[in-house]
Amino acid sequence: MSKSYFDETHTAIGHPKSTFMQWMLTIDHKRIGLMYAAVMFAFFFVAVATAFLMRLELFAPGGQFIDGDTFNQAFTLHGVIMIFLFIVPGIPAVLGNIVMPLMIGAKDVSFPRLNWFTFWLYILGCIIALASLFTDAGFADTGWTFYAPYSITTDTNVVFTLVAAFVLGMASILTGLNFLVTIHRLRAPGMTFWKMPLFVWGIYATAWIQLLATPVVGITLILAIMEKYFGIGIFDPAKGGDPVLFEHLFWIYSHPAVYLMILPAFGVMSEIIPTFSRREVFGYRAIALSSASIAGIGYLVWGHHLYTSGMADIAKTIFSFLTFFVAIPTGIKFYDWIATMYKGKIILSTPMLWALGTIITFTIGGLTGVTIAMIGVDIHLQDTYYTVAHFHYAMLGGVVFLFFAGLHYWFPLVTGKMYNETHAKRAFYLQFVGFNLLWFPMFIAGYYGMPRRYFDYLPEFQIYHQVSFVGAVLFIAGLIYMFIVFFKGWKSGNPSGPNPWNATTLEWHMPSSPPPLENHSKVPYVDFNPYEYHHGEPVVKFDYATMKRID
Amino acid sequence: MDTNIVDYKKERLVYYKVLVGLLLLTAVTFIQPHLFMEESTFMAQMLIALIKAWLIIMYYMHLKGDTLIGTMGIFSLIIVATFFIIVIGFDVANFQFGDESYITGPTSAGVESAAPTHH
Amino acid sequence: MSHEYVPEIAVDREGNEYKVQGWQDDFYGGKLGFWLFMFTEVLMFGAMFMALAYYNHLHPQEFIEASASLNRLLGGINTVILLVSALTMGLSLLKMRAGDVKGSKLMIWATIVLALAFLGIKAVEWTAEYNHGIFLMHGEMLPESGMSFGKKLFFGMYFTMTGIHGFHIIIGIGIMLWLLKRINAGKVRPDHHILHWNIALYWDIVHLIWVFVFPYYYMIGAGGATGGH
Numbered sequence: 001m002s003k004s005y006f007d008e009t010h011t012a013i014g015h016p017k018s019t020f021m022q023w024m025l026t027i028d029h030k031r032i033g034l035m036y037a038a039v040m041f042a043f044f045f046v047a048v049a050t051a052f053l054m055r056l057e058l059f060a061p062g063g064q065f066i067d068g069d070t071f072n073q074a075f076t077l078h079g080v081i082m083i084f085l086f087i088v089p090g091i092p093a094v095l096g097n098i099v100m101p102l103m104i105g106a107k108d109v110s111f112p113r114l115n116w117f118t119f120w121l122y123i124l125g126c127i128i129a130l131a132s133l134f135t136d137a138g139f140a141d142t143g144w145t146f147y148a149p150y151s152i153t154t155d156t157n158v159v160f161t162l163v164a165a166f167v168l169g170m171a172s173i174l175t176g177l178n179f180l181v182t183i184h185r186l187r188a189p190g191m192t193f194w195k196m197p198l199f200v201w202g203i204y205a206t207a208w209i210q211l212l213a214t215p216v217v218g219i220t221l222i223l224a225i226m227e228k229y230f231g232i233g234i235f236d237p238a239k240g241g242d243p244v245l246f247e248h249l250f251w252i253y254s255h256p257a258v259y260l261m262i263l264p265a266f267g268v269m270s271e272i273i274p275t276f277s278r279r280e281v282f283g284y285r286a287i288a289l290s291s292a293s294i295a296g297i298g299y300l301v302w303g304h305h306l307y308t309s310g311m312a313d314i315a316k317t318i319f320s321f322l323t324f325f326v327a328i329p330t331g332i333k334f335y336d337w338i339a340t341m342y343k344g345k346i347i348l349s350t351p352m353l354w355a356l357g358t359i360i361t362f363t364i365g366g367l368t369g370v371t372i373a374m375i376g377v378d379i380h381l382q383d384t385y386y387t388v389a390h391f392h393y394a395m396l397g398g399v400v401f402l403f404f405a406g407l408h409y410w411f412p413l414v415t416g417k418m419y420n421e422t423h424a425k426r427a428f429y430l431q432f433v434g435f436n437l438l439w440f441p442m443f444i445a446g447y448y449g450m451p452r453r454y455f456d457y458l459p460e461f462q463i464y465h466q467v468s469f470v471g472a473v474l475f476i477a478g479l480i481y482m483f484i485v486f487f488k489g490w491k492s493g494n495p496s497g498p499n500p501w502n503a504t505t506l507e508w509h510m511p512s513s514p515p516p517l518e519n520h521s522k523v524p525y526v527d528f529n530p531y532e533y534h535h536g537e538p539v540v541k542f543d544y545a546t547m548k549r550i551d
Numbered sequence: 552m553d554t555n556i557v558d559y560k561k562e563r564l565v566y567y568k569v570l571v572g573l574l575l576l577t578a579v580t581f582i583q584p585h586l587f588m589e590e591s592t593f594m595a596q597m598l599i600a601l602i603k604a605w606l607i608i609m610y611y612m613h614l615k616g617d618t619l620i621g622t623m624g625i626f627s628l629i630i631v632a633t634f635f636i637i638v639i640g641f642d643v644a645n646f647q648f649g650d651e652s653y654i655t656g657p658t659s660a661g662v663e664s665a666a667p668t669h670h
Numbered sequence: 671m672s673h674e675y676v677p678e679i680a681v682d683r684e685g686n687e688y689k690v691q692g693w694q695d696d697f698y699g700g701k702l703g704f705w706l707f708m709f710t711e712v713l714m715f716g717a718m719f720m721a722l723a724y725y726n727h728l729h730p731q732e733f734i735e736a737s738a739s740l741n742r743l744l745g746g747i748n749t750v751i752l753l754v755s756a757l758t759m760g761l762s763l764l765k766m767r768a769g770d771v772k773g774s775k776l777m778i779w780a781t782i783v784l785a786l787a788f789l790g791i792k793a794v795e796w797t798a799e800y801n802h803g804i805f806l807m808h809g810e811m812l813p814e815s816g817m818s819f820g821k822k823l824f825f826g827m828y829f830t831m832t833g834i835h836g837f838h839i840i841i842g843i844g845i846m847l848w849l850l851k852r853i854n855a856g857k858v859r860p861d862h863h864i865l866h867w868n869i870a871l872y873w874d875i876v877h878l879i880w881v882f883v884f885p886y887y888y889m890i891g892a893g894g895a896t897g898g899h
Contacts (some may be wrong), residue, residue, distance in 0.1 A: 049715075077830045106693070107692060107693065109693065110693050110696065110699050110703065111693070111700075111703060112693060113697075114703075173707075173710055177703055177706045177707060177710075180702075180703075180706055181699050181702050181703045181706065182693075184699075184702060185691055185693075185696055185698065185699040185702070186692075186696075186699075187695060188680060188681040188690070189682075189688035189689070189690060190680070190682065190688065207758060211706055211709065212709065212710075212713060215710040215711070215712070216713055216714070216716075216717045218710075218714060219713075219714040219715075219717045219718060220717065222834075223718070223721070223830065226830055230806040230807055230830075231807050231811065231813070231824040232806060232827065232829065232830050233819075233822045233823050234721055234725075234823065234825035234827065234830075237821065238813045238822065239813055239822045239826070240729070240817065240818075240819025240822060241726070241821050241823065242724070242725075242727075245721055245724060249717055249721070250879060252717070325681070344733070382691035392676075413743075430821075455840060501675050522678070523678055523680045523690045524678070524680060525680040525681060525682040525683075525688060528693055529682065530837070547712060548681070548682075548683075549683060551867070
């Protein structure tokens with residue numbers, strides 16, 4: 001039996017003997033990705049628990065379990081963890097780290113030591129973020145957006161959260177930088193940009209956003225800290241500062257950040273759909289370029305968060321127009337995926353089920369986004385449950401669903417084992433039903449005027465909150481179920497072999513399963529397209545010892 | 552690119568030439584307000600800064616001849632410039648409540664003019 | 671488990687051979703990575719300049735008056751100091767590439783001395799301003815003082831941006847000392863100088879930022895109270 005990356009590793013410093021230190025100091029991209037996943041999902045469950053606490057409070061009107069201030073801190077904690085600790089690093093740090101170098105035939109990312117450093121920077125950010133939970137002042141109660149001037153004047157410990165967000169932003173920048181250089185420098189010979197798998201395209205577009213948008217929020221957070229402690233005046237109306245400027249600077253990053261989340265998720269979708277349709281992806285170039293154009297247009301739409309904040313009418317109109325425009329490349333992607341499935345040999349494995357479920361949920365999330373991109377409608381629906389439902393449909397029903405799809409898809413690659421398909425499918429159905437039950441009533445409640453971030457509400461909204469609560473219970477049950485399936489699969493699943501899905505991209509052409517430390521036995525010459533199927537069978541075959549084509 | 556093959560004397564000469572250029576431009580910075588474009592010191596100063604920046608980037612930072620990084624740099628600068636144009640250009644120039652606003656209004660000359668008390 | 675790079679060749683179906691780029695010894699990759707990092711620096715300062723330009727647009731006259739009150743002589747001396755230090759750093763890299771390690775180290779020391787001189791002058795400037803009652807959380811800058819909004823914002827941004835720039839200088843001194851250590855340890859050599867190259871780039875970006883910070887703060891008011899913008 002050949003050695004896998006679980007048995008040996010390269011380390012950043014020295015040659016530690018203990019397994020624990022080997023994991024702590026590892027510079028192997030696959031191990032780092034796994035460690036990200038472990039930390040990230042631990043925090044994910046903390047944030048889910050916080051959300052469930054809020055749902056519990058909202059089960060009936062009036063205050064039952066927590067008071068208003070705690071509720072404010074709860075939704076801030078939920079938002080900060082979910083955004084900065086989970087979903088922004090999310091797919092790039094976990095799946096991007098593990099899979100992207102394999103897909104382009106590289107031995108590792110371009111700067112493996114920087115990758116290791118970035119991971120620990122991320123951990124540092126997590127510690128700072130959560131440390132304020134245990135201080136006297138308590139966790140920030142500003143919401144994850146830290147709007148000035150409230151964040152400047154609040155007595156809660158907002159500075160910890162600001163610093164944490166800055167550190168996590170640095171980690172995000174360095175991840176993006178590492179991936180950009182990797183994709184530019186380490187592609188296997190022959191692999192042009194037009195021969196890269198679409199997930200790599202997604203990661204590439206994402207990395208540009210990480211690199212070019214995150215610094216803006218970084219400096220904004222620094223300025224907010226300077227304002228709070230040195231009174232520089234920039235966001236303080238008492239010194240002539242303009243709080244709306246904070247919102248502008250904040251959303252210059254934070255809106256592209258949602259594309260930063262969704263683009264690698266779309267990349268996962270573009271891998272799964274052709275594999276389980278056994279067909280070459282329809283419109284490869286259109287999907288690749290739409291990733292790039294979503295990233296590009298996504299930079300210029302931040303103003304739609306500020307329709308009610310005080311902005312020139314002409315600017316609102318431009319932002320509204322540009323926001324509609326983002327829907328076009330997104331629509332192109334969806335049509336391409338559906339066209340890929342047309343006349344394909346569709347195999348309903350668990351990853352495919354998650355992908356198909358996402359087509360439904362993300363379509364709802366995306367189209368409701370288009371409605372609130374309209375200025376008039378938005379003024380009615382701003383800060384209502386409608387908006388909350390919209391972005392949870394897009395983020396949870398889009399990004400996280402596809403993250404789960406990717407986890408199911410690459411699980412056999414990473415662990416070398418197969419989970420129980422029947423149970424995994426049941427977990428999917430449970431979560432899919434729970435998800436819709438949880439969020440769909442919020443569209444209606446929001447439309448009738450239920451404001452977000454309130455711990456109390458009028459009795460007429462009770463029915464929506466109670467349906468949501470039932471959905472939340474189902475969803476969390478499904479979530480736990482899914483992780484039990486993963487855990488059991490890893491512990492006692494059947495060996496999967498290197499290519500259980502009959503997929504075509506390079507990460508499935510490993511000499512052994514799980515992959516060895518330095519990936520492919522030899523770097524292949526890439527003279528084929530990423531998804532070549534003929535009559536439902538992969539065209540390109542390799543001799544895994546020499547990585548020469550034998551078809 | 553093999554950076555090890557160095558024509559030491561030739562490259563050193565480039566460094567000194569650029570230094571002289573930068574020093575001259577710095578001198579121009581100081582005499583500009585009394586020399587040219589007196590009505591728009593701001594524009595003149597930024598123009599000089601741009602020329603200096605171009606010299607530094609091309610010669611001190613060796614970007615000359617590097618198309619990949621050059622393209623990426625221009626791409627990044629366009630993004631920064633777009634922020635400027637959209638925020639400053641469209642929003643600020645057309646803000647319809649500018650005169651009524653306490654922050655943007657022309658009366659905001661000092662704290663004594665209707666400023667709310669801090670905290 | 672060493673990281674040594676084993677050169678590898680990929681072969682296509684016709685038997686042609688292609689060199690495979692590993693992550694080890696990737697000079698251009700290292701350079702590209704550092705350039706990408708510098709873009710983030712540009713964006714950070716770009717966002718601050720955007721805020722500055724916004725407030726300048728709201729209070730043009732006050733910005734000019736506040737700018738006129740800064741010490742242009744000290745600012746100008748600092749500009750020349752940074753300019754010369756960019757040359758010494760560039761020459762140190764050139765000497766390293768040409769094989770003159772000793773001369774290279776000397777030039778790095780010269781850069782460090784110039785950087786310290788820059789910080790010293792900056793300190794003199796800030797002290798003088800503090801004594802005039804203009805400093806963060808102090809005197810005229812307090813919310814209750816009667817200084818106009820435009821001036822408060824100008825000086826607030828001035829201390830923030832020159833402060834963050836000064837912080838970059840301190841970081842620069844730190845990494846130059848580290849570079850000297852790496853050269854002494856033989857890790858940075860004439861045939862392996864990517865770290866030296868990138869630190870020289872870092873010093874240039876610090877200089878580059880000053881090229882814009884200096885005129886925006888010190889010079890826009892140089893034409894007297896009627897000029898500018």
